[in-house]
Amino acid sequence: MISGKGKISGALTFAVLFATMAFGCFGYLSTATIHAPIITEVYYDTYLKGDTGGEFIRIHNPTGSSINICGWQITDREGVITFPEWADINAGSGLYLAYNATAFYDELLQKADFEYGVDSDSTPNMIIDGGLKLANTGDEVILKDNEDETIDIVIYGNSMYAGVGWTGTPVKDVSEGVILERDRNETTGQYEDTNSFADWDDYRIYVVGQSHFPYVTFNFNGNVTVFTSPDSSFNEIANAIDNAQESIFLNVYQFHNFYLMDHVIDAIERGVEVKIMLEGDPVIGIDDEERYIANETVAAGGEVRFMINNGSRGIHDRYAFNHAKYALIGNETTIVMSENWKNTGVPTNNTFGNRGWGIIINNPDVTNYFCEVFFEDWKPASKDSFPFTANDSIYGNKYGGPPPDFVPDRTIPTGNYSHPFDSESISGEFNVSPILAPDTSPCVFG
Template identity: 30%
Template sequence: MRLIAAVLILLCLLAGTAGGIQIVEFCPDPYQPGDPDEYLALEGTGVLDGYVLSDGEGGYRFPPGTRIDGRLVIARGGPAFEQAHGYLPDFEIEARTAAVPDVIPNGNLLMANRADELLLYHGTTLVQQIVWPGDVHPREGQIHYLEDGVWDPRPLFIGQSRLLPATFDGVAVTAFVAPDCSYEIFSAAVAEAEHEILVNVYEFTDEKMANDLICALDRGVGVTVLLEGGPVGGVSAEGRAVAGALNRSGIPVLAMTTTDAAHAKYRYDHAKYLVIDGSTVLLGSENFKPGGYPAPGLQGNRGWGVLLEDPGLAAYFREVFLFDSAGGDIVPLEVTAAELCTPWAPDYTVEFAPCRAEEARVTPVLSPDTSTLILGLIEGAEKSIAIEQAYITNETPYDLNPYLTAAIDASRRGVVVRVLLDSVWFNTEGNADNDEMVETINRIAAAEGLPLEARLADLEANNLAKIHNKGVIVDDRAVLVSSINWNANSPAFNREAGVIIEQPDIAAYYREAFEDDWNAAQEEGAGDAPGPDLLKIVAAACILAGLTGLYIYRRRRI
């Protein structure tokens, strides 16, 4: 028995030494000049004696007796890695700081940016080989990571979070739509705040919303605002004026942008949410602009929003905010002292009041971390899918958007799918935008006889400025409310925020709003409106007819 026990112990020690240790993460092309912060990470359990890392030209081993229990990070330079990631690595290759132990080099292992390989040996046995391009596709700033045996299940860049899916039950939900009742929900929620308001929004230009936050500060509520530092077209004059007013009141206004210290975590911080008192989240598709949160009775965008009351859910979003608002890519926004003003807007007849429901199941959807949840929502449809989007773009001229592909595939198994897109001029004037997308979807539906239809919204009929929504309703049971546009960038590279709400009354509320927009866009109305190319042809035909008439008239005069 003693002999058997000894053998078992020896086998366990050997297994711990030579089994299960592998490279699980590496970054060959970080942002710092010269890549002093390039690194790799090992995972496993055991003694690293006999393990060697190499790129086929140089390599290193570990000091005798080095043990790994979980994760171990090796960087070229400790200080550079700390600057990029906020903590020191376990080992460094180039002796830069006494605080970090050194590996034992044999030559110089430098990971090339565009093409190279990593080799992990145990003795003379090749344990693991990673080649790029091949196993991974290189890109500046990208961290390549192994998950469930797959490299790079989603793009991950330096500084980004790695959130896991989470679901919260028993959430109280107040659903609202813009322009009908969005501002009243925002204003009331801010007015009820007692301790803290955290704001993360892509653009903030609304005077009255800024004043609401200032009033909250005046009664002792701590307020912090995080904005995108480089939105498309830059921060507007109105945005800098609002930021200036907030800043002068004592509210810190931060911006996410590339700095000398760090690259921006995300291509755009495009989220739109508040966290109030660690118990409530307000989230939606709309920026904090007059069109997204108009005063009651004024025209604005069609958008969806939701107020969520649950401490666990609020804690989740609070952690997201604290993560995103920290680091070298966060700086005070440059502001101005210009006066605030609210632009004129046409009158609007309110149709939808807010809808409150209890006991909802809510799943946060954060891009780029968990945006694949949208695919799961669509793929799980059994009866119907209603999609209302500002726009949908394809991945390439030959590949449909993956969310749209999932919806079309659902129609192929009998699910009734309807797609409503914005029809404002900047979403229809090009040669590959919403009107062409509607034509493409309807052409597929006709060719295959699918229960699938797409329309352009009739903005005039519904007195809307534009469709800015990014929403989906599935089977009248689950709803996506989010900031996530259906393009290649938004789900994969932006920070976006949304939720999937499972509650039949809430689904019915958004379904009613969708039906109102859908029915205004009659099949023979806005959905079949002439596109820019047709208008050009008609205009050319009119000019040609005029010239022909003038020629005939002159011939007759002669």
Template identity: 30%
Template sequence: MRRIAAVILLLCLLAATAGGVRIVEFCPDPYQPGDPDEYLVLEGAGVLDGFVLSDGEGGYRFPPGSRIDGRLVVARSGPAFERAHGYLPDFELEARTAAVPDVIPNGNLLMANRADELLLYRGTTLVQQVAWPADVHPREGQIHYLEGDLWDPRPLMIGQSRLVPGTFEGVAVTAFAAPDCSYEVFSAAVAGAEREILVNVYEFTDPAMAEDLIRARERGVDVTVLLEGGPVGGVSPEGRAVAGALNRSGIVVLSMTTTDAAHAKYRYDHAKYLVIDGKTVLLGSENFKPGGYPAPGLQGNRGWGVLLEDPKLAAYFREVFLLDAAGGDIVPLEGTAAELCTPWAPAYTVEFTVCSVEGARVTPVVSPDTSALILGLIEGAEKSIAIEQAYITNETTYDLNPYLAAAIDASRRGVTVRVLLDAVWFNTEDDADNDEMVGVINRLAAAEGLPLEARLADLEANNLAKIHNKGVIVDDRAVLVSSINWNANSPAFNREAGVIIEHPGIAAYYTRVFEDDWNASKENRAGGAPGPDQLKIVAAACILAGLTGLYLYRRRRT
């Protein structure tokens, strides 16, 4: 009897595990022409006899006796999948290589790019169904992942990471502000490197920062630099000159760009950080340009940055770097032999030195993996939110920027919200940029009586080149320092890097910097007194109010 009971139990377990097979990942519209690298992933355990995949028109089953133990990849073409992902699938639909076994087709299952479905049957029983665009919203290069019982809404593309949120306790933090003291922190950190420096930055044109890295290389430090291969306007002559100087010193300079071998993993590699000796991270809002890290006493951008000392946190960012610096979209950046030149800059009176604390709580914010943490930071505010951004744009004509919408919602529950935006000409010359955004926010605040105010930065009063910051302070306790712009692209499609730091000393430091910028801009509100654009601004305020209501309605429904 015991033997019979054991056999029955084993059969039940096998049935349960086999019945648990499901589709957990698929990509219907990859980058290769004709989509030979389209694929799906099954997850489960047991024998696959009786399981059939279909799209309602064609389908396939597995060879008798096939088993699944964990994950199993089925691609349309084995070699095409290997070219895109670096390894062969477990099965292929079209006979392309003897190294990959074939499924047994019944008709032709080809996943359509814009509208189709996948049906998983066990015998005649429908086990799982996923349809698009009903269940997922497809776009070229996007991989759809099942998280629990829901499909991940993030637009994660081929080659991208899927990092999970992580928090690190007891971190030593040195906060700094550009232009006041940014270069000193960078230079000292690089000078202290002993073994390895990994740099990932959107643009690198600063000769002094290049010389710091070259000196590190000359004393035996391994230095690798990863740059965006196609920044807006292309790699500048100054960027090519810096790349050439780094290369001649023996420093490896790489770029992320679409090649014949692979599509670029991210729309832009817009991060700005370096990892030193596997124990220190320097991260901020500024590119490695003279305006972001000027010599002491020279004018530059307003930006925020931090030096973080913690081996586990550094290991996190080192993993991000190594993931991003690998793959067919990474190629050497060809530099030039042009002379390095630092452009002239006006004098600047330094106001802020560094602030160093121990015992901070630090949470990395990496786009697109964990950029939703910014929304959580804003939504969790109880007393105050201070926002300093280069610019804020709405998602689409109908969808309000989610971070701004969350801040407005916070003001509706009594949180004091202040928004400071850049006033340089290219952020104010059009009909729908920072000056209009400031006016719209202020009129919405006046119409609803909200503790909400927006200002354009008075750059002349504070002797700043521009506001390039992407920072938030919440409740005098938590600060976001990052490279993430408030637009539709940066949080969802770029590689960005930031951190949320929870420490009252760091919050107090950046509050002082923010207050200095805010108070200098008190007469530059762009929307206080009526003017010739009054009707346009009022209409925009009405639209913003409507969009906010629609956004909140949608959030309540999800």
């Protein structure tokens, strides 16, 4: 923002546990004494063929009052788009301006506030002069008020802009599918505003469609259970599944353990709702063991979806990997652990397996938080959320069942580990801070 007349989430990593003014169209006041709207997102290098159709810009009102922005403009010094006379931006809110509102909804699953490139649906149109098309290699996005004064600006890539409202070098250009997004102060949560590239130099890369969950801490009196793998992980998880009465929502990178599957299917058969989200393209591919488990789960009445990527069909996964490892039992139990639900990660026999850890948190607020995360990733309307489908016309059985001659190997591996660590339930006052990658991990590890 310029003063005066003159202005960047998932997959879960781990959880840390510890014991008034409104302004008319011709009555805008000088920005020397107030804050004003700022540009917070620019999406210029899109996945869409032809690129421009997917572009969008977001502006935000950081003030405590609604502002009338009739006659305000956004320009790249070539094309100009102007807000209609009735346009307002509410206090603390933002407006999405999409070149193509239908394409915007298809990508973000939300409606744009204005459309400025084509008239694709009923979204209100901005007034267009010359058209606004952002170059992938470098450009400017300039917000001006109704008196043609520069209010905010962002320049990126190879832009040679040297005018009012910007200091220093342009913001580095981003890759295809990445939104250029303004950084927030980690302490106040407010957008940075120094009129320089520093405002946009975030640790996080904002891929289009990703979530923006906040960093929060839940304080409560209650109990948690801690456990290790291979010592007690199978028993603790199996017991939690057996005690489920309403729902089990599982998000895990890989699921290969047939004996955990048995407990899940038993839960389905007694009327428990089961949804399982899996990675659709793990490093070694989807094993037949996992296809078998998915098939058996769906056959019993559960649901299974995969997070997939297929650029040739316009499907781009929101995250490099769905690398989560958590389960939600009913509305108050959250299980977070370091291991996949495999024979090595959650071994049936505790003399064998990987070293890992887990925690069971019994608190409805924590579970509600993770439930929101789960359904954000699960959402069927997202193109990268693909249901278990046998004999699909495009994918065959990649996301379906195993070959007809597949026979599950139920051999239980054993070893020489002495499993000295029992699980332990701890009661007291707790602070629980969920850390999600990519949403909040930069706040802790940035």
